[in-house]
């Protein structure tokens with residue numbers, strides 16, 4: 040197993056999915072797994088502090104999925120809430136891991152991104168829980184790796200924290216603030232973040248320990264070691280099947296273990312200075328998380344409309360985990376104490392929204408370049424080998440047909456040679472007979488000549504005499520023997536009988552010629568049928584050519600493909616793919632035909648060979664053996680073409696026979712016509728004149744035929760090869776165009792992503808209601824962060840309830856507050872030396888004004904409400920029955936204290952409106968009073984006046 044092998048160069052090439060969700064990658068379409076976020080609740084035991092303060096446990100756990108508030112102090116009943124799992128204070132962390140995280144964590148081993156995070160109020164036990172979860176996940180992952188011996192795993196570790204909206208690398212404290220970049224392939228990435236290869240389990244645990252030690256921790260009233268930052272530990276797991284498996288793909292996934300900082304109330308944490316600033320950053324980024332979750336849950340868990348991922352660094356980094364390509368588990372932690380009931384309710388509201396969010400996880404496959412290269416090399420070698428030795432199974436019918444034809448041709452050739460020999464023999468005999476006839480004729484008038492007499496008397500010594508009229512010894516001997524035979528058979532020297540015999544001989548010779556011609560015709564037929572075989576191939580080729588041409592017409596793709604939208608792009612790619620496979624199969628067919636024809640040509644008698652074998656004897660005057668010794672009579676000499684003669688000592692000079700055909704006989708039409716006409720020509724007549732129908736040497740015809748056939752076959756092969764080459768070029772071009780399309784897809788997606796983020800107004804139509812809710816939520820948070828007057832908040836909240844005409848007021852309020860918030864945050868970041876008196880005074884004067892306002896409102900609790908109304912309010916707002924003054928103030932302090940809790944906001948507005956005599960009908964105030972001009976906090980009087988004037992105006 041290769042674990043922790045250092046990798047210096049990018050290990051793999053990540054191939055994008057068609058999905059636009061950043062972080063989703065795959066090469067093959069893997070099944071998208073849609074599922075809801077796994078949401079569990081963990082309630083810790085009462086802390087020692089809470090126990091000391093005799094705090095009470097505010098929650099009941101009717102079953103493992105439900106939590107409900109106890110009805111203590113006759114307060115408002117909360118719940119029941121139900122979730123995937125609810126862990127009461129007695130549950131161990133390992134149980135929380137088993138039920139609420141294990142399944143998700145182990146997905147990362149199978150190429151599915153996974154995120155586990157803890158959310159909850161400060162000191163509710165997030166860090167405690169996440170430490171246990173991380174430890175269990177590490178043990179489990181290594182346990183699995185050890186069992187999965189068939190795969191190689193590479194684990195990489197990185198960790199960061201988001202502290203005061205600054206991203207810090209926990210593996211490299213030297214780095215100041217890391218930038219977030221949008222990568223078209225990987226989604227949001229952290230620039231220059233250190234990623235370490237994990238060597239083994241122990242190494243991983245050490246790395247986790249190191250980053251824990253580096254994290255920002257501070258003491259607050261609620262937690263001695265409160266995490267002041269959001270921490271994200273990221274484990275990247277890549278696994279591939281072991282070498283030589285031929286598999287080129289590997290799984291790649293990340294496991295995010297997120298410990299968020301806790302939401303907190305400044306009043307409860309007694310935060311000021313640095314802690315106050317930290318708290319405000321924490322609350323703000325948590326607000327964006329809740330906004331994102333709320334939006335996602337409103338849209339039925341789908342990623343439709345604008346999701347404000349970009350509103351904080353935390354949501355940008357967790358974008359894929361919130362509604363994207365990831366399996367996600369959220370563990371919401373709660374303090375059980377009654378004193379934290381309100382905060383716990385907020386957490387449960389968040390958890391309820393999170394339950395509705397759907398993520399779309401899928402298996403991320405990557406192609407390892409090294410393995411891909413190896414695989415392709417193997418494939419190339421295999422194809423080359425296939426080309427060199429074509430698969431006999433490719434065209435079995437054609438092959439056996441060719442072998443059969445070859446055998447027949449060979450047989451016919453042998454028969455033809457035999458016939459030729461017989462024909463030539465017959466011709467030479469005829470010649471001899473003719474001469475002897477002439478001699479006999481001469482002797483009719485003048486008596487037989489001495490030579491003829493000698494011949495006819497057949498004395499052996501005569502053999503030694505070289506007869507001037509006989510051209511060869513062979514001819515002479517043959518003649519003498521035959522004459523003797525004739526003499527014996529007729530037992531007569533009667534010339535008329537001899538003439539009769541000669542006539543018979545001539546007739547037999549003609550028969551022989553006819554038989555030879557017949558044999559040649561058969562041969563021709565065989566060749567013709569052979570040619571039909573190749574003609575079949577030719578037809579196939581012609582058909583293929585027309586198919587290819589058709590294909591070329593269809594697949595005529597312009598060089599620059601215009602992509603209008605994604606759908607047309609996908610169509611284009613699909614069309615391209617289908618053509619590619621068509622071409623590949625055509626190419627394969629052509630290769631097969633080409634191979635078959637090559638073989639056909641190989642098995643044909645070579646032109647040169649046949650030319651050599653037939654012309655050589657005429658040049659060298661090769662003497663062929665021919666036996667006549669056993670032929671005691673003429674019928675024995677003249678045989679059927681199917682009964683070959685046995686070789687003998689009788690010799691005929693083949694060259695002489697060949698040369699008997701007059702040269703002008705060759706000039707007959709085209710080669711093919713000549714061949715056919717010559718075959719049907721009758722045998723040469725007894726006079727030597729070459730008539731138009733006279734026969735030419737059959738061996739010359741054979742040569743011509745073979746040459747023609749060979750040439751045609753070669754032409755076919757040449758054109759096939761040209762087409763194959765053309766097709767290959769075409770395939771290459773298609774490949775290139777496919778690449779081009781893929782690039783265009785990437786560009787299109789990048790543009791869509793950019794426009795998605797760039798302009799909200801360009802989004803798919805968002806209802807004004809959703810925009811209103813979103814903006815109002817932001818405004819409420821910003822009022823809280825900027826310590827805006829409670830009366831102002833109440834007036835604004837009650838006047839602007841979502842009427843479309845409110846849009847402009849909300850816009851201005853939001854801009855004003857955003858500017859103010861950024862200004863204050865900027866002041867907070869500056870060093871004290873740079874802060875002028877005025878600047879430093881803004882925040883404190885706002886807080887002071889707010890405090891004065893609360894005191895003022897507390898007084899009005901007595902003057903504006905009767906005893907019964909007051910009592911009801913105290914019960915509703917959980918105000919214990921202490922001293923009068925304190926109860927009033929306690930009540931007012933709770934007003935507008937929890938911007939994340941809409942119930943608190945609603946109830947607060949109601950109480951303040953009652954105290955200041957403000958009613959929703961706008962009797963005392965009109966919308967126009969909320970001037971649309973921008974109030975700059977740089978004008979100190981105006982700013983302070985905002986609080987005070989609004990107080991004075993409406994009280």
Ligand SMILES: Nc1ncnc2c1ncn2[C@@H]1O[C@H](COP(=O)(O)OP(=O)(O)OP(=O)(O)O)[C@@H](O)[C@H]1O
Pocket residue numbers: 082083084086159160161162163164165166167168262264265266267299300301302372
């Ligand atoms: N399930 C639990 N069992 C026992 N003690 C717990 C449990 N959960 C938390 N604690 C204790 O409660 C205290 C606060 O826990 P922790 O620091 O994990 O809270 P937190 O939510 O991370 O707080 P913050 O947001 O301020 O960082 C710690 O002392 C911790 O040991």
